[in-house]
Amino acid sequence: MKTGTGTPPVVSDIPTKEKIVFVTFDDGAEKDPKFVTMMGELKIPFTMFLTDVSIRSDYDYFKPLQELGNPIMNHTLTHPNLRTESESAQRHEICTQQTKLKAEYGTTPRLFRPPYGNLNEATKTAAKSCGLQALILWRESMQIKGMQYQRADKKLHPGDIILAHFRGPSELKGTSMTEMTANLLREISHQGFTVARLEDYV
Numbered sequence: 001m002k003t004g005t006g007t008p009p010v011v012s013d014i015p016t017k018e019k020i021v022f023v024t025f026d027d028g029a030e031k032d033p034k035f036v037t038m039m040g041e042l043k044i045p046f047t048m049f050l051t052d053v054s055i056r057s058d059y060d061y062f063k064p065l066q067e068l069g070n071p072i073m074n075h076t077l078t079h080p081n082l083r084t085e086s087e088s089a090q091r092h093e094i095c096t097q098q099t100k101l102k103a104e105y106g107t108t109p110r111l112f113r114p115p116y117g118n119l120n121e122a123t124k125t126a127a128k129s130c131g132l133q134a135l136i137l138w139r140e141s142m143q144i145k146g147m148q149y150q151r152a153d154k155k156l157h158p159g160d161i162i163l164a165h166f167r168g169p170s171e172l173k174g175t176s177m178t179e180m181t182a183n184l185l186r187e188i189s190h191q192g193f194t195v196a197r198l199e200d201y202v
């Protein structure tokens with residue numbers, strides 16, 4: 001990706017004609033061992049955007065997922081609505097999480113996802129000053145059984161980025177994270193798409 005003197009791009013989909021989509025999991029609250037087993041067997045690539053308050057009870061949970069080749073990226077320290085924060089507060093949220101993730105997982109994140117998808121110009125400036133190369137949003141978000149679409153045609157499009165979360169039965173009305181993920185992958189393949197690795201494209 002080209003990096004110039006401007007602020008990092010905001011990316012919700014990747015320009016491509018291939019029938020590929022990208023899967024991302026956010027926050028990190030749910031730590032279901034069965035999800036690790038499942039993703040180890042399926043070998044579907046995904047990107048994790050992790051928030052310190054959600055993962056600090058068990059940083060180690062995410063290490064086997066990372067060892068499968070799935071990168072860990074930045075989703076702030078405490079998950080605030082950045083639009084209501086000053087630039088220096090935003091920088092603290094983003095840069096401190098960069099340092100923590102590097103210390104815990106050994107690699108410095110390149111990509112940033114603002115909580116709730118909320119951002120302003122200060123977010124881009126802050127993210128850049130923390131060394132981040134792109135702000136990643138999404139086109140679809142995975143709910144318990146089906147996807148929520150931003151476009152009126154309610155279909156996946158080539159290059160779409162899909163948002164999902166580390167959520168468990170208490171937040172999914174009894175559905176487990178592995179069931180939700182199975183529903184997600186079934187819907188992707190039902191629409192004729194395969195899952196590609198986001199970091200190969202951005």
Ligand SMILES: [Zn+2]
Pocket residue numbers: 026027075079115116
């Ligand atoms: Zn989040």
